[in-house]
Amino acid sequence: MLRISQYLREVAAAERSGTYPKAKRRVQAQGQSQTSTEPKPSGPVVIWNLTRRCNLTCKHCYALSADHDYPGELSFAEVCSAMDDLKTYGVPVLILSGGEPLLRPDLFEIAARAQAQGFYTALSTNGTLIDAPLAERIAAQKFDYVGISIDGTRATHDKFRRLDGAYDASLNAIRLLHAQGVKTGLRYTFTDLNDQDFPALLQLMKDEQVDKFYFSHLNYAGRGNIHRGRDARFDATRAALDLLFETAWQDAVAGSERDYVTGNNDADAAYLLRWVQRRYPQWAPALRERLVAWGGNASGVGVANIDNLGEVHPDTMWWHYPLGNLRQRPFSAIWSDRSDPLMDGLKTKPRPVKGRCAECEHFALCGGNTRVRAQQVTGDLWAEDPGCYLDDAEIGLSAEASARLSRVETTAFNYSTKLTPKTIAIHAA
Template structure:
């Protein structure tokens, strides 16, 4: 009998076998687990402490779903000479990404589980990515690594030649920005004829067999043009329509006054939800997405509650599983110089450079207070956001608007268009 087996009795074994399958998600999980095993909570806790103190259990805690956080578990194996085994173990355990390790009677005698950063999708954007001479070299390497590969372009350079190369390289999706009808788009882009060129680019991409989409950023200047722009994309047979809310970052800061006011934002979403529902009723498929304002999920839930109350519980569960804003956790940005940022809107915050340090190590670090807060559950929100009952859906929304206006990333989001009653705050009478 091994030394380990002599240290535990039958009851210890039953505890280990039962609890490695998980704890019940109830207010008193140890009490319920103990009752299932036939004894009380205090004895269970005492035995767990004793097992930990004696080193029978080296750790008792949650096993995180690293895949939900954008990562993967990797099983690694190495050979450690017997005389250096403890030193090798100490070196491995010094890395916080190591979940656990164990010895094996094999040449590869030390195995360990490593949590690693893993990106599923790569979006090549800009500026204008078609200006970059090594675009197709980067894209080919991304395909070799198994990324879902997208291009985000203004469309003006997207001719038949580029469309053919994009298709040959294996791009999964090409998105082009249209900021309204022709006059509005040209004025926003400060280039006469930009709309015509962008539409020609979309047509060239479709002709090459690429999946294409239009992205419209909602502002005061173009909000009333939403139905007409959607109609245009439908006539063109474009696969996807993406309605983006305004974020006060980069060049967009100078256009802050054009952010669609809350009432107009609500009206635009009311129209979009109803339009998509009517399309579905008529049997038309389509991909409609909104982004850069995670209050949209909550607003959709209220829209459903008014029309299909029997679906609210299911939809709430789906929205909570989606998890809301993923800045700093599930979404990252690497700029043209290799600098890593929490997402595309946070270029003023640099976490490291992939030319100097592996992306996985940069991304796993929580030394930056912003990254620590973004990864927290719940996030350290303030103001209306702190009291919102829908934080499990929106996750505090994008934080860059609050930072741009106040210098505090945790202040309430000025782009949240939900009223106090909708977020569950008391309304003064």
């Protein structure tokens, strides 16, 4: 996740003072952002899909969820046992997700235990089930953050979510939570089905006094893979990011606390750097240092996923690739195991990427971007990311290098093939 507002606030502060601010590590403690000189937590942020059941069947769902029970989901006791290991391993954040996590009967008991152990505890929901009493209960639970998905204006959102009235229900949830003082955020997945609604959603954020806007690029997983032809074209992506950056910049200059972040396309870091270079070139070198320190794609390193059955994945978009199950091995053992070829490559610095990614001058910022898209399109984990919207000149690629790379043939691969460590190794060879 790229914290657009954090970096633009730094540039705004430099403009005011004439000096680029010193780096401060952000930590989360008891619902507040703080700075710290303590060692960085050793474990990743964990997105935990506590249940796969969902009352919606969204077009871009990576979990392919539906409204029925899924046998074999982790029990409360198993969740608690795993949580103990996560705490010992240094995991700082738990994002409780689904499916729809509010359909899990013991959700609030799980949240209470996570909070008692000191985790920053967030809730990721579609919001359609939140009425006034449930909003009061969520507020009483004191979640550090609640993210609600809004993928367009009313007609677009309802089509995306495949439920008439979904938009009104989710918007009402945002209003109810805001009235209870809960920190909330809008989560938006950008595709060519809903790109036209993006400006309206930015305005909605302001009108409803929402704290955070999460702009997610489409990633090729679950129904998002089935519908990857709906991925927004690159010109539209760039136009949307230009608007996002300008909106975040105006808020940063005005001292607003609204936050804007992006995810699932780490080329955004390079594009943000170019945006600053064109407007405030004197601060671009310092910003580049910050972005290099951030490091780009965090799959398998700074972010992890546990699904409803206890399978561990490098992130939520790798549900087709399990690393191990909590019922057989603790998370700490699974996450530290580099015998798996995918995890070994993700943890290798620099990652063994190929093509344009290998020759990109922004590789240190981006980390090779999202490996899922490369794998789903070519079968090669380390091929260039087909979702990179930067042109050859923007990544420092010469005409000669561009011509040479264009002659490289990519092995055709059926993206519906079930992936295993063995097939990963074969197609990465």
